[in-house]
Amino acid sequence: MTRSIWVSLAMLILVAVSAPLIGSTHIDLGRAFAGVSPDSEILFYARLPRVLLALLAGAALAVTGVLFQCLLRDPLAEPYTLGVSSGASVGAVLAICFGIRATGLASLAGAAGVLLIVLGIAWEGRRLSSFTLLLTGVTMNSMSFAVIMFLHNLATFSQSFAISRWLMGGLDAIEYSTLGWLAAAVLPVCAVVIVFARQWNLMAVGEEWAASRGIATTRLMTIGYIAGSVLTGLVTALTGPIGFVGLIVPHALRLRLGADHRVLLPCSFLLGAAFLCVCDTMSRTVIAPTEIPVGVITALCGGPFFIWLLRSKRRSVWL
Amino acid sequence: MSFRADRLGFAYGLEDATFQLPAAGLIAVVGPNGAGKSTLVSIMAGLREPYRGSCQYAGKEVRQWPRREFARRVAFLPQFLRLEFPFTSEQVVFMGRTPYAAGWFESPADREAVERAIVTADIAAFRSRDFRSLSGGERQRVILASSLAQEPETLLLDEPTTFLDLKHQLSMYKLLSELARKGIAVIAVTHDLNLALQYSDRTLVLDRGRLVADGVTREVLTPDLIHTVFGVRAQLHTGSTGNAWMQYDA
Numbered sequence: 137m138t139r140s141i142w143v144s145l146a147m148l149i150l151v152a153v154s155a156p157l158i159g160s161t162h163i164d165l166g167r168a169f170a171g172v173s174p175d176s177e178i179l180f181y182a183r184l185p186r187v188l189l190a191l192l193a194g195a196a197l198a199v200t201g202v203l204f205q206c207l208l209r210d211p212l213a214e215p216y217t218l219g220v221s222s223g224a225s226v227g228a229v230l231a232i233c234f235g236i237r238a239t240g241l242a243s244l245a246g247a248a249g250v251l252l253i254v255l256g257i258a259w260e261g262r263r264l265s266s267f268t269l270l271l272t273g274v275t276m277n278s279m280s281f282a283v284i285m286f287l288h289n290l291a292t293f294s295q296s297f298a299i300s301r302w303l304m305g306g307l308d309a310i311e312y313s314t315l316g317w318l319a320a321a322v323l324p325v326c327a328v329v330i331v332f333a334r335q336w337n338l339m340a341v342g343e344e345w346a347a348s349r350g351i352a353t354t355r356l357m358t359i360g361y362i363a364g365s366v367l368t369g370l371v372t373a374l375t376g377p378i379g380f381v382g383l384i385v386p387h388a389l390r391l392r393l394g395a396d397h398r399v400l401l402p403c404s405f406l407l408g409a410a411f412l413c414v415c416d417t418m419s420r421t422v423i424a425p426t427e428i429p430v431g432v433i434t435a436l437c438g439g440p441f442f443i444w445l446l447r448s449k450r451r452s453v454w455l
Numbered sequence: 456m457s458f459r460a461d462r463l464g465f466a467y468g469l470e471d472a473t474f475q476l477p478a479a480g481l482i483a484v485v486g487p488n489g490a491g492k493s494t495l496v497s498i499m500a501g502l503r504e505p506y507r508g509s510c511q512y513a514g515k516e517v518r519q520w521p522r523r524e525f526a527r528r529v530a531f532l533p534q535f536l537r538l539e540f541p542f543t544s545e546q547v548v549f550m551g552r553t554p555y556a557a558g559w560f561e562s563p564a565d566r567e568a569v570e571r572a573i574v575t576a577d578i579a580a581f582r583s584r585d586f587r588s589l590s591g592g593e594r595q596r597v598i599l600a601s602s603l604a605q606e607p608e609t610l611l612l613d614e615p616t617t618f619l620d621l622k623h624q625l626s627m628y629k630l631l632s633e634l635a636r637k638g639i640a641v642i643a644v645t646h647d648l649n650l651a652l653q654y655s656d657r658t659l660v661l662d663r664g665r666l667v668a669d670g671v672t673r674e675v676l677t678p679d680l681i682h683t684v685f686g687v688r689a690q691l692h693t694g695s696t697g698n699a700w701m702q703y704d705a
Contacts, residue, residue, distance in 0.1 A: 342533075350553055
């Protein structure tokens with residue numbers, strides 16, 4: 137059990153160390169660390185923050201994917217199923233249309249709005265029903281996209297371009313202070329999710345199953361929904377919607393490691409980070425200086441890999 | 456005494472029931488569809504509020520019990536389990552240890568209880584297989600093992616053999632009656648009156664939310680009662696070994 141976690145950690149370290157060194161411009165490490173321009177700027181202000189953002193976003197999305205699949209007992213669930221990210225998109229699109237600069241804050245507000253609405257509707261008396269949660273989330277998704285289409289339809293040409301770019305999702309070099317805030321939120325929330333791993337195992341089987349084995353299911357579901365939504369909302373506000381990470385990483389790992397959340401969650405955290413970082417490195421290097429949206433890479437590279445995993449009967453030895 | 460129900464309402468807008476159950480033995484709960492059997496059992500398991508009245512376990516209202524403490528005393532077996540994710544049988548059995556969990560990892564006591572449950576339910580042969588790849592009979596045994604890992608004093612079962620073939624129905628009830636003899640109270644909802652006649656010590660008969668009969672199985676399940684409650688004519692026969700069995704007229 138712990139072996140898989142160590143292997144995942146080693147893979148993450150390998151990716152995290154090598155990704156900043158890879159790019160369209162060659163940099164000299166000695167010059168970069170000596171603070172010589174432009175090597176130093178490229179390494180510390182262009183690549184490193186972007187790599188760190190990719191790591192945090194990938195980890196958060198993969199953990200949320202595992203969590204929502206478990207809570208909804210739906211293998212097709214992903215971080216975007218419960219509507220929070222489309223709320224974030226509405227916020228961002230509104231900001232673009234009304235010329236507000238703080239797109240990130242606006243999308244955070246949109247995410248928080250949807251979180252509260254879904255929670256308010258899904259609370260039935262004193263319990264939280266996963267069925268209502270799912271339907272409310274899916275409805276919020278549809279309504280959000282209707283609002284986005286409406287706004288997009290009214291937008292000017294340049295706004296329209298900005299909206300399309302935002303909806304494609306993507307990673308950018310961001311300020312270290314923003315990264316610090318993101319890490320300060322993402323890491324503890326992921327830790328809380330991982331701490332409850334043993335309880336998620338029972339929730340993944342069923343609510344009655346968990347309740348009759350001594351688990352306070354409503355409290356646990358509420359914690360899970362809020363934790364996953366906070367992770368998704370924060371990440372989406374900074375990167376836009378990046379598809380596939382929250383779906384494919386959990387499934388690929390479940391195929392290899394089984395369903396025990398005590399292994400699945402830590403490994404998803406580590407390898408989700410590594411996966412998005414690899415994809416983003418490809419997105420900025422493959423046809424440099426033009427970038428490919430990272431969502432294109434996650435789906436086009438991750439998809440075939442996943443199908444290969446599904447079809448290969450032989451269990452791997454490396455994890 | 457295990458359960459004590461006092462003017463307990465277990466069906467919407469219908470009457471109530473008062474009964475007391477012993478702390479050991481196999482107790483069958485029978486009745487036609489819609490009689491409120493499953494509802495009664497889920498109220499006893501603490502999964503539902505009673506419509507009215509009281510349902511106590513060991514002198515304390517079921518809903519007042521701290522959930523973990525209750526789960527160490529009473530285990531509930533669902534009719535079936537549908538898994539979406541690749542848990543192994545052994546992992547499903549380990550879930551029964553949740554009420555005792557002190558941390559992230561299983562304790563040696565957890566592992567011992569799981570081994571005992573695996574032996575009792577005889578599932579060692581497929582302990583590391585994906586639960587979803589098992590047959591219906593194997594699945595029910597895994598679920599039973601998981602409940603035994605809770606080391607309960609009372610087992611509540613909601614139609615445990617509905618999806619099982621004849622042989623597995625019999626072996627399940629044989630196992631349950633052995634557990635009952637070892638001092639566990641086994642309370643099982645069943646549709647099969649012959650299984651009740653053969654294995655249970657006591658039978659509760661429910662009809663439209665009422666408790667219509669309660670007593671020693673062979674005294675309770677009379678052709679008259681079967682006719683009143685199920686609307687079916689039945690004859691009671693005694694087999695060569697002295698066991699009673701029911702024959703129905705179409």
